[in-house]
Amino acid sequence: MSESTETATASLGISGEFTIFTAGELKHRLLDTIDHCNGGAIEIDLSEVSEIDSAGLQLMVMAKRHATSQGKTLHFCRHSDPVLDLLDLCDLAGFFGDPVLIRSRQQG
Amino acid sequence: MNLDDALKTFVIESRELLESMEEALLRVEQSPGDRDLIAAIFRAAHTIKGSAGLFGLDHVVSFTHNAENVLDMVRSGELGITGELVALFLQVCDHMGLLVDHIEAGTEPTVETHARSAELVGSLKTLAGRPAAEENTPPVRHETPLERDNTNYGEGVESDNWHLSLRFGADVLKHGMDPVAFIRYLTTFGRIVTIVTLTESIPGGPEMDPECCYLGFEINFRSDADKQTIESAFEFVRDDARIRILPPHSKIDEYLELINGLPEEEMRLGEILVRCGTLTQAEIDAALATQAAARDSGEREPAIGEVLLAQQVVQPAVVDAALQKQRQVKESKQGDAALIRVNAEKLDEHINQIGELIIASAGINLAALKTGIPELLEAASVMNRLVENIRDSALQLRMIQIGATFNKFQRVVRDVSKEIGKDIRLEISGAETELDKTVIEKIGDPLTHLVRNSMDHGIEAAELRLARGKPAHGTLRLNAYHDSGSIAIEVSDDGGGLPRERILAKAIERGLVKPDQVLSDNEIHNLIFEPGFSTAEQVNNLSGRGVGMDVVRRNITALRGSIEIESVEGRGTTMRIRLPLTLAIIDGFLVGVGNSSFVVPLEMVVECVELTDDEIAAAQGRDQLNLRGEVLPFIRLRDLFGIPEAPPPERSEAEKLLLASVDEELAFLLQPIKRENVVVVNYAGMRAGLVVDMLQGEYQTVIRPLGAVFNGLQGVSGFTILGSGQVALILDIPGLIRRVADSESRRNRQLTKHRITE
Amino acid sequence: MAKTILIVDDSASLRQVVGIALKGAGYEVIEACDGRDALSKLDGRKFHLIISDVNMPNMDGISFVKAAKQLPAYKFTPVIMLTTEAGEGKKAEGQAAGAKAWVVKPFQPAQMLAAVAKLILP
Known part of the structure; x- marks a missing residue:
């Protein structure tokens, strides 16, 4: 997990599980990254996320809103497949407004 | 698998x-x-x-x-x-x-x-106090439907799809239930046409509990599945979530109920339903208008969603105090946590391989001894020790406690005692005694017979017992213990004991003994093992099944075991079965007679003594010697197996030279002395000596069953192949000892008879 | 990466049949014969789901689930408990211990597969 704080563009990489098991810790990291970012932009790298569940999804929403409430912009980038799957399933790609790979929804 | x-x-x-x-x-x-x-x-x-x-x-x-x-x-x-x-x-x-x-x-x-x-x-x-006709609850339970069925009255909406409205409770994530997992599951039997994920409830940064669930979903779902199937997707969160499922073409009122029952604002929800494609804008407008009108007039909606939901969710968990109190089975009850099941055949194969390994290792040992290379000897001895360890642990694998076999008799004793109208109790001891699986499998039948025999013939009727001053209920005991390399299994009763006179009378009547024969108590007791012997006046269906005690003895002998009887008239009888611990491998003592080799099971060897000419002379032609004051009968294996004298060993040239160069007296001393040894063996309290030429030491042996050719060969229980490739016969010590004892008692009898006739 | 499931039941045949069904569906399956055995298998492995019987020797399912939920790595792991229709009291106890999903014995392999799929897909 890499972190750089007190810079114009803060960035945070999340790796491994982005789930209920890691939610407590990741919430703090996300808030820290946002709060300590002096500039206006935060980038969260999701390329190393191996698993994500509802808890992870909630944190993404929370982080986005928290940044917005401070007048900062937060972007999720390099979404891993599990993240894309989830956003796709919940139809939330639009909510985050981040560029994601367009994939056709799996239809059952 | x-x-x-x-x-x-x-x-x-x-x-x-x-x-x-x-x-x-x-x-x-x-x-x-x-x-x-x-x-x-x-x-x-x-x-x-x-x-x-x-x-x-x-x-x-x-x-x-x-x-x-x-x-x-x-x-x-x-x-x-x-x-x-x-x-x-x-x-x-x-x-x-x-x-x-x-x-x-x-x-x-x-x-x-x-x-x-x-x-x-x-x-x-x-x-159970239930009438027999009462219908049984089907074993496979069907869940009660989550909601009332959609009764199709009024006009349904246009949508062909299901509408699912999901609000997950705060704790679902903590319980390991992931809302998106349930939604993903929906896709296995239908298609999510539209989904709106409701994230409004997620609190702002610091207040948010990351382990709480705040999510809700409105889903337009296309599926041919029935309502029950869709409902069942959420069965695990039924208590922790609000789940509303509206079938295709539900009437507009149902959607209104849905909207009313949910925490979000009406307008927002209406919007969502439209966005989902579940309702058209016209439908929702009309519906909301109707509702507003109803509210204005003070009418209460007949079925507010919330009420409905409340009704659905209630499923009071009946806490059964009795069940809660009930403690789980004690931990010690079954210490089999780490047990694995192994195919018995594979295990046997494994043991056989180890048998081969032992033989091979013995061969290497002999070869190493011949070379005399220290490193090789050292390596061979290390390997020998390891092979020994492997053998022990492999044999241990086959050892089973006899307890399970004993316990089966609880039932037998219970059933039989009811059947024959005797009150008989079974006491078990030594249940933890272990013996080879193959032995356990084969001991059941003989044991059953002995138990039934004891119950039937041994233990007296209650009146007779009382008259004899015994408790009215009889006691049968099963006991097992290890005894000098074999296992002893006892079936005892506190019954009448073997009726000496009746047995003798019967034996005479059957022509098994001559009327003038003098028999010891032990010999009389053993008569019950003779074929066709039965003392029971009335043959009943327990002991009189055509299987006599002779079959019992035969079965036990086939297991390289023996059976003995201790009986006191009026007091009770103990039948003692002795069996080898294992049938596969024994520690043997290798002896040589002429060019033949024999193996004596090591656990039966007591000591080895030299048979001096003095002792032979002192025996006066009888096959016995005086061992520290005790008379020890012996058997000459050479005579028993008809082994020719070994030719005198070839002398090397050097020896010949040496002999030629010394004087006559010295040459006599250098002659190999024909010296015999006696191996003293002990079995079931009886001793005998085996006269052999050479003592070759301890030797591990894999028993191979004798083929049909050797069947019936007296005094031999199996054979083995030595490391040198030579075949060695394994001596049947119990059989030999019995033989010695028989001839001894015959002789004694003749002596007694002599005395009587004199 | 296949999802790994721990199945805990004192019946070997039940474990085998469920194992066959789950493996066929693409899950990895590890078996344990009672609570104590199961607890010893939790270390050094990530199970995505635990299926456990209630009534078992040595350590029953409820105690096992309670103990497992104490471990950080299994605090939030979904648990399916196997029960009888007669086990309502146990169910309340199990719910308190953190087992929210219940499957009633006897069940068909397909029923178990469906129950598992609701919680995790392979």
Whole structure:
């Protein structure tokens, strides 16, 4: 997990599980990254996320809103497949407004 | 692993469970308050039912289900343990065994079996206080529908799709339930046309509890599945979530209820439903207008969603205090946590391989000795030790406690004592004594016969017992213990003992002994093992099944064992079976006679002494010697097996030279002295000597059964192949000792007779 | 990466059949014969789901689930408990211990597969 704080563009990489098991810790990291970012932009790298569940999804929403409430912009980038799957399933790609790979929804 | 293998496992497992069920049933009668026993009985039925269901063995499931119902009543204290209940469950146990037999054989239960099932189910229901006709709850439960069915009145909306409205409770994530997982599951039997994820409830940064769930979903779902299937997707969060499922073409009121029942604002929800494509804008406008009008006029909606939901969700968990109190079976009850099941054939194969390994290792050892290279000798001895260890641990694998075999007799004693009208109690000791699996498998029948014989002929009727000053109830004892490399199994009773005179009379009548023969008590007792001997005046269906005690002895002898009797008239009888611990490998003592080699089981060797000419002279032609004041009969193996004298060893040139160069007296001393040795063996308290030429030391031996050619060869129990490739016969010491004892007693008898006639 | 499931039941045949079904569906399956055995298998492995019987020797399912939920790595792991229709009391106890999903014995392999799929897909 890499972190750089007190810079114009803060960035945070999340790796491994982005789930209920890691939610407590990741919430703090996300808030820290946002709060300590002096500039206006935060980038969260999701390329190393191996698993994500509802808890992870909630944190993404929370982080986005928290940044917005401070007048900062937060972007999720390099979404891993599990993240894309989830956003796709919940139809939330639009909510985050981040560029994601367009994939056709799996239809059952 | 395939299903067939699993079915085999099921058969084995069920038999084991039924065995422990039976054991617990027999014990619970004496201690009805023992909750552990009741739990064990319950668990046996429960486990069999659970597994049978997986294999689709419905007849087993429904039969066991009835048994389980009654057991559950016992567990909760509604029903008490009675003799009647135990008797019925013993029958149930037997019947389940029968059903399992059918499964193993792959046959359908017969009409009789089904009839028996029905009969027992009837008895079970009667016992449970339920009329036999009452319909049984089906074993596979159907969940009650989450919501009332969609009664199709009024005009339905246009949508062809289901509408799912989901609000997950705060704790679902903590419980390991992931809302998106349920939604993902929906996609396995339908298509999510539109989904709106509601994230409004997620609090701002610092206040948010990352482990809380704040999510809601509105889903337009296209599926051919029925309502129950869709509902069941959420069965695990039913108590922790608000789930509303509206079928296609539900009437508009239902959507209104939905909107009313949810926390979000009406307008937003209406929007969502439209966005989902569930409702058209016109439909929602009309609906909201109707509702507003109704509210204005003060009418209460007939069915507010919230109320409905409240009604649906309520499912009070009935806390059964009795169940909660019930403690789980003691940990010590079964210490088999880390057990694995191994195919017996594989194990035998493994043991055989180890047998070969032992032989090979002995060969290497001999070869190493010949070379005299220290490194090789060292390596060979290390390997020898390791092979020995492997042998020990491998044999240990086959050792089983005799307890399970003993416990089977609880049932036999119980049933038989009822049948013959005697009150007989069984006491078991030494249940933890271990012996080889093969021996255990083969000892059951002889043991059964001895037990039945004791119950039938040994223990007297109550009146007679009282007259003899004994307690009215007879006691039968099963005991096992290790004794000098063999295992002793005793069947004792406190009955009348063997009637010496009656046995003798019968034997004379049958022509087994001559009227003038003088027999010791022991010899008379042993007569009952003669073929065709039975003292019972009336042959009943227990002991008189055409299997005599002679068969018992034959079976035991076939296991390289022996049986002896201790009996005191009026006091009781003990039948003692002695068996080798294992049938596969023995520690042997290798001896040589001429060019032949023999193996004596090491555990029976007491000592080795030199047979001097003085002693031979002192024996006065009789085959016995004086061993520290005791008379020891002996057998010359050379005579027994007709072995020719070995030719004098070839002398080397050097020796010849040496002999030629020394004087006559010295040459005599250098002559190899023909010296014999006596191996003193002990078995079942009797001693005998075996006269051999050479003592070759301890030797590990794999017993190979004698082929048909050697069958009936006296004094030999098997053979083995030595490391050198030579064949060595394994001596049947019990047989030889019996032989010595017989000839001894014959001689004594003749002597006594002489004295009498004199 | 296949999802790994721990199945805990004292019936070997039940474990085998469920194992066959789950493996066929693409899950990895580890078996344990009772609570104590199961607890010893939790270390050094990530299970995505635990299926456990209630009534078992040595350590029953409820105690096992309670103990497992104490471990950080299994605090939030979904648990399916196997029960009988007669086990309502146990169910309340199990719910308190953190087991929210219940499957009633006897069940068909397909029923178990469906129950598992609701919680995790392979």
